[in-house]
Amino acid sequence: MPNYWLIKSEPSAFSIDDLARSPDKTTCWEGVRNYQARNFLQAMAVGDFAFFYHSQADPPAIVGIVEVVKAAYPDHFAWEARHKYFDENSSKQNPRWVMVDVRLKTILPAPLSLARLRGVKGLETMELLRKGSRLSVQPVREKEWKCILRLSQSRD
DNA sequence: GCCAACGTTGGC
């Protein structure tokens, strides 16, 4: 059984269309610099699925589905001195940050906006909808996953 | 641009 996740990206930095244009529609998910989010990355397995969410967007929305194609490995950008993701506390001997590889599976026919998701029965306790939630990598319950899939397939 | 809600840092 796969596990389900949600990963956020600002489309001005990397959008789902950018992912669609990437080689093999695959990218490494670098730059996570939050311990809780990192721990979720480490918990991901090949074959897990994640919603691709556009934050800082108009509107903020779930826009697609990706599949984990490579499990967690060191985020080498943390070792590059002039890189924006550089972290002097991460060494090759003891990497502090990790990334996974994800491949685009589906672009939703219509984005599911945050506003739309709020108030949907069955999503009351979803992390994304929690007040003050900022986690850029978060788990999604199977029940929530299926509920959102159904929403994405209904038209209205 | 504003601001609430976090997370991190560092003095003590």
Next chain:
DNA sequence: GCCAACGTTGGC
């Protein structure tokens, strides 16, 4: 270990 100051995220 506490907590104020600061930095960041992200909706609005």
